[in-house]
Amino acid sequence: MFMRAIYRYREDIAPSLVVLTIFAIQLATFFFVESLVVVAGIMLALLSCSALPGSISHNHHHVPTFTRPWMNRVYEVILFLEVGIPPYAWTLHHNLGHHKDYLDQEKDPANWRMADGRVMSRIRYDIVGVLRIYPEIWRIGRAHPMLFRRFKIWTSVALAVLGVFLLLDPAKALLLFVAPMPVMYLGLLDNTYMQHSDLDTGSHLSASRNTTSRLYNLISWNLGYHTAHHIKPYLHWSRLPEFDATLAPRMPEGVRCDSVLLSACTWRQSRDGNVPTAQVIRMPTAAAAASAPAVAKSARGLS
Numbered sequence: 001m002f003m004r005a006i007y008r009y010r011e012d013i014a015p016s017l018v019v020l021t022i023f024a025i026q027l028a029t030f031f032f033v034e035s036l037v038v039v040a041g042i043m044l045a046l047l048s049c050s051a052l053p054g055s056i057s058h059n060h061h062h063v064p065t066f067t068r069p070w071m072n073r074v075y076e077v078i079l080f081l082e083v084g085i086p087p088y089a090w091t092l093h094h095n096l097g098h099h100k101d102y103l104d105q106e107k108d109p110a111n112w113r114m115a116d117g118r119v120m121s122r123i124r125y126d127i128v129g130v131l132r133i134y135p136e137i138w139r140i141g142r143a144h145p146m147l148f149r150r151f152k153i154w155t156s157v158a159l160a161v162l163g164v165f166l167l168l169d170p171a172k173a174l175l176l177f178v179a180p181m182p183v184m185y186l187g188l189l190d191n192t193y194m195q196h197s198d199l200d201t202g203s204h205l206s207a208s209r210n211t212t213s214r215l216y217n218l219i220s221w222n223l224g225y226h227t228a229h230h231i232k233p234y235l236h237w238s239r240l241p242e243f244d245a246t247l248a249p250r251m252p253e254g255v256r257c258d259s260v261l262l263s264a265c266t267w268r269q270s271r272d273g274n275v276p277t278a279q280v281i282r283m284p285t286a287a288a289a290a291s292a293p294a295v296a297k298s299a300r301g302l303s
Contacts, residue, residue, distance in 0.1 A: 005067065011238035012065045015056040015221060016075070022046060022053060023078050030165065030172050039175050046082075047180050053082040054188050055220040059237045061090035064303045072303065073154060080158040084181030085188075087158060088151035092140045093133060096147075098192075099233050103201045109136035110189070112197040119198045119270055122190065129189040130182070194262040195226050199255065200269050203280040204231050205247065209265040210256045217241075227251060252279040 007013055029042045057079045064072045076087035093109055101107035110129060112120050120128070141148030165173040200206040204227060211217070211224040222237045223229060225244035235243060248256065252275040254267030267275075 006071070007065065008063065008067055009236050009238060011236070012060075015052075015059070016065055018052050019056055019075070019078060019082065022049075022082055026081065026176050030169065030176055033172075036171055036175065039172055043175050043180060047183060049219075050083075050180065050184055050187060051219045052221075053079060054184055055223055057083045057085060058090065058094070058188075058223070059221050061095065062233055063236045067303075069303060073157075076154065077158045077161055081162065081177050083188075084184045086151070087154035088147060089133075089137055089155070092137045092144065092147060092151060095233065096144060097136060097140050099230065102196060102230065103204070103207055105201060109140065110192050110196075112193055120193075122193055122197075125193045125197070126186050126189050129192075130185050133185070191220075191262075195223075198268045198270050200252075200267075200275045200280075202274060205250055206252050206255055206267075206275040206280055208255065209262045210244070210248075210251070211260070211262060211265070212256070212258045213260045216260045216262075227255070252276075 003010060003013060007016075025042065025046065029039055033039050033042070057076075060072075060075065060079065065075060066072050073087060080086045097109035101109070105111045105113040109132065112125055114120055137151065138148075141151060162173070162177055165177060195209050196207060199208065208226040208230055210226050210228075213224060217224040222240045225240040227247055228235070228240045228244040229237075231247070232243060252267065254272070255265055257265040259265075
């Protein structure tokens with residue numbers, strides 16, 4: 001009963017314990033470990049499992065973890081110290097940007113197709129993506145002033161918390177909190193590239209790579225079921241496998257594999273052409289937009 005009053009879904013207990021355990025290790029290292037060599041070693045060890053908090057942060061910003069708004073905001077500040085993405089940044093760039101427009105490469109803030117129609121290289125995508133994230137947040141934010149204001153307020157709070165650590169011990173703070181942030185950004189962007197690049201954006205069913213790999217879905221908290229996630233971005237991560245099972249028979253061959261590497265999914269639009277129309281069942285565009293009320297409610301601080 002106590003847990004039910006705190007968590008929206010009991011499945012979020014495990015990921016929240018992962019986040020809090022990592023944060024406890026960061027704090028213990030910061031306050032009790034003197035050797036910078038050891039601090040760097042602990043940072044690298046935590047970085048090796050960075051996919052866990054990265055995916056948890058993503059899922060949390062689609063379906064908030066806690067029933068109390070203040071708990072979600074505190075959780076997001078902790079996630080910022082682990083992932084480097086401040087509160088509401090996911091909401092603006094990812095939920096209201098990428099999810100809304102990922103089928104339109106001229107509008108997608110994480111687009112993989114260049115203006116001349118060619119597919120960006122993986123390295124170019126990662127570099128361009130890192131440079132574009134905050135300009136895109138500013139662009140999208142202007143269309144959502146209330147959310148943009150909350151983004152600026154809570155980003156300031158998150159940066160202030162980071163600033164306290166930097167004032168207390170700059171070297172440790174740089175090693176433990178700041179140095180991993182660009183690596184996390186690159187990792188998240190690189191994964192987005194592999195989820196969508198060089199696919200047919202004519203349908204939700206052909207625009208994402210999917211994997212049933214148990215390892216991939218363990219460390220990504222079911223983001224291998226990516227088509228299901230894009231069709232119902234408001235669906236809790238624990239429910240994605242069930243929804244994916246209803247979609248799998250209708251997905252075109254080649255956008256689905258059973259590998260921890262999404263590159264194992266063989267379809268490439270530039271090589272194989274568009275998916276034949278007969279193989280694609282178009283989903284109503286309103287399906288992606290259906291997440292807007294949940295997103296807006298979360299962004300208003302109501303969840």
